[in-house]
Amino acid sequence: MRRKKIIKNIFSSFILQFITILCGFIVPKYIIETYGSEVNGLIASITKFLGYIVLLESGFGPVIKSLLYKPIAEKNKEELESVLKSSEIFFRNIAKIFILYILILCFVYPLFINGFDTFFTISLIIIISISTFSEYFFGITYKLYLQSEQKAYITSYVEIVATIVNAVSVIILVYYKCDIRIVKLVTVLIFLLRPICQNMYVRKKYRLDLKKVKKVKKIEQKWDGMAQHIASVIHENTDIVVLSIFLNLKEVSVYSIYFLVVGGVRSFSQSLSTGLDASWGDMLARKEYDGLNKKFNTYKILYDMIISIIFICTLVLIIPFIKVYTKDITDYNYIRPVFGYILVLAEFIWVIRQPYNDLIKASGHFRQTRKGAILEAFINIALSIILVNIFGLVGVAIGTFVAMLFRMIDFINYSSKNILKVNPCSQYIRIIIIFVEFIIVFVICRFLNNVLFDSYLVWIKYAFVIFMITLTVVLSINYIVYRKEISNIINGLKKNKKI
Numbered sequence: 001m002r003r004k005k006i007i008k009n010i011f012s013s014f015i016l017q018f019i020t021i022l023c024g025f026i027v028p029k030y031i032i033e034t035y036g037s038e039v040n041g042l043i044a045s046i047t048k049f050l051g052y053i054v055l056l057e058s059g060f061g062p063v064i065k066s067l068l069y070k071p072i073a074e075k076n077k078e079e080l081e082s083v084l085k086s087s088e089i090f091f092r093n094i095a096k097i098f099i100l101y102i103l104i105l106c107f108v109y110p111l112f113i114n115g116f117d118t119f120f121t122i123s124l125i126i127i128i129s130i131s132t133f134s135e136y137f138f139g140i141t142y143k144l145y146l147q148s149e150q151k152a153y154i155t156s157y158v159e160i161v162a163t164i165v166n167a168v169s170v171i172i173l174v175y176y177k178c179d180i181r182i183v184k185l186v187t188v189l190i191f192l193l194r195p196i197c198q199n200m201y202v203r204k205k206y207r208l209d210l211k212k213v214k215k216v217k218k219i220e221q222k223w224d225g226m227a228q229h230i231a232s233v234i235h236e237n238t239d240i241v242v243l244s245i246f247l248n249l250k251e252v253s254v255y256s257i258y259f260l261v262v263g264g265v266r267s268f269s270q271s272l273s274t275g276l277d278a279s280w281g282d283m284l285a286r287k288e289y290d291g292l293n294k295k296f297n298t299y300k301i302l303y304d305m306i307i308s309i310i311f312i313c314t315l316v317l318i319i320p321f322i323k324v325y326t327k328d329i330t331d332y333n334y335i336r337p338v339f340g341y342i343l344v345l346a347e348f349i350w351v352i353r354q355p356y357n358d359l360i361k362a363s364g365h366f367r368q369t370r371k372g373a374i375l376e377a378f379i380n381i382a383l384s385i386i387l388v389n390i391f392g393l394v395g396v397a398i399g400t401f402v403a404m405l406f407r408m409i410d411f412i413n414y415s416s417k418n419i420l421k422v423n424p425c426s427q428y429i430r431i432i433i434i435f436v437e438f439i440i441v442f443v444i445c446r447f448l449n450n451v452l453f454d455s456y457l458v459w460i461k462y463a464f465v466i467f468m469i470t471l472t473v474v475l476s477i478n479y480i481v482y483r484k485e486i487s488n489i490i491n492g493l494k495k496n497k498k499i
Helices: 002-035 037-057 060-074 077-112 118-148 152-175 180-206 222-246 249-273 276-285 289-325 337-352 354-363 367-391 393-418 425-448 456-481 483-498
Strands: none
Touching (some): 002 037, 002 152, 002 180, 002 249, 037 077, 037 118, 037 180, 037 222, 060 077, 060 118, 060 354, 222 249, 222 367, 249 393, 289 337, 289 354, 289 425, 289 456, 337 393, 367 393
C-alpha cells in the first residue's frame, strides 16, 4: 500500500511539473511580446514581494505534517482533528495579517517602482494577492493532511486541471490584448478553485469535522520550524526583491525567464521525492530504523543519477534555449551565460540536498537544525546585496549559490550523524563524483558549440545529442563506482516484477 501511494504521488507530481513547466514557458512569452519586459518584471516582482508573507507561516506546515504522521498511523481521529484544528486557526490568523501586509505593500511598493501609474501598480498587487489569501484562509490545512496521508496526488490532479485551464484562458485574453489586470484576475479566480475542491474532497472522504473539536493541539516546535521556513522563503524570493530595489524591472524580467527554466527543472526534479517525506515519517513513527536507512541509501543512489543527468543537460542547454525562446524579444538583452550557469549550479545544489531536508522534516528535528537555516538566510541576503552592486544579475546568483552550498553541507552532516547514523564522508564522495560528471560533459560539449540556434527543432536535435552524451557519462561512472549497489537495485526490481 505504501509503495502504491509513493508511485501515485511521484507520477502525479511528474505530470504536474511537466504541465507547469510547459505552461510556464508559454504564458510569460505571450505576456512579454504583448505587454513588454517591464510589465513581466513588475508581475514577477510583485509576486515575490507577496511571497514574503509566508514568513509568518513560521515553518508551521512541516511541523504540522510531522505531528500528523503518528495519529494517522495509529488511526487516532481525535488527535488528528485536534492537530488539524490548531493548523486551521493558525493559518486563518495568517490570512488576516496578510490583509494588513497587502495594505502596507500598496503604500510602500510604488515608491520603489518607476514607469507605472500608482493606481495600476496597487490594483495589480491586490489582484495577485487574492490567491495567496485564499490558500491560507481556505485550503492549506487540508492540503497538509492529504500530503501526510501520502495522497499528495489528489492536490496534484486538482492543480493540473487549474494550470491547463489558466494557460488557455491567459493565451485567449492576451491574444485579444485585454488589460493585464483582467488577465491576472482570471488567473486568480481559476486558482481560487483549488483549495475549495480539495476541502470538499477531504470532508467527504474522511468525514472530518473540525467545528466540533474541543481540545486544540499545542504545537511545541512551531518557532523552531520558523528558521527552516525563513531560509526557504528567502531562497525563493530574495534575488528578485534585491533586483527590484537595486537594479530595474527589465533585469527582474531576465531573472524570471531564466528561473522559468531552472525553477521548472528543479520542480520536475522535486517530483522524484514527492510523498517520500510522508513515507519516511510513517517509518519513523513505527520505529522502522533499519528499513529507513536501507531505503534511503537505495533511493539516494537512483536520485543522484537522475538529478545529475537532468542538471548537466540543463547547464549545457540553458543558453541555447534562451536564444531560441527570446529571439523575437528585442526590447532587452536576455543572453547572460555566466548568470545562467551559476543559477543552474545553485538550484542543482538545492535539489541534491532535498532528500536530506525531507528526512529532517519527517523526523521533526526542527529545533536542532534552526541555526543552519538562519545562517543560510543571512548569507543569501548579505552576499546578494553586496554583490548586486558589483556584478549585477550575476551577483545575486553568486549569493544564492554560496548560501545553498553552505546549507547542503549542514544538511548532509546533520542527517547522516543524527538520523541515519552513518559517516557523511560517503555522501561527500557522491557529490564530488557528480561534479566530475558535470566537468566531463561540459568539456565534451564545448566542441559542439558551432550550432546556430534559430528554431526549437534545432535545439531539440542538439538536446538529444547532449542527453545521450550525459546519459553515457553518468551511467558509466556510476556503474564503475557503485556497481554492487546498482546490481542489488536491479535484482530487487526483478524480484518485485516476478512477485
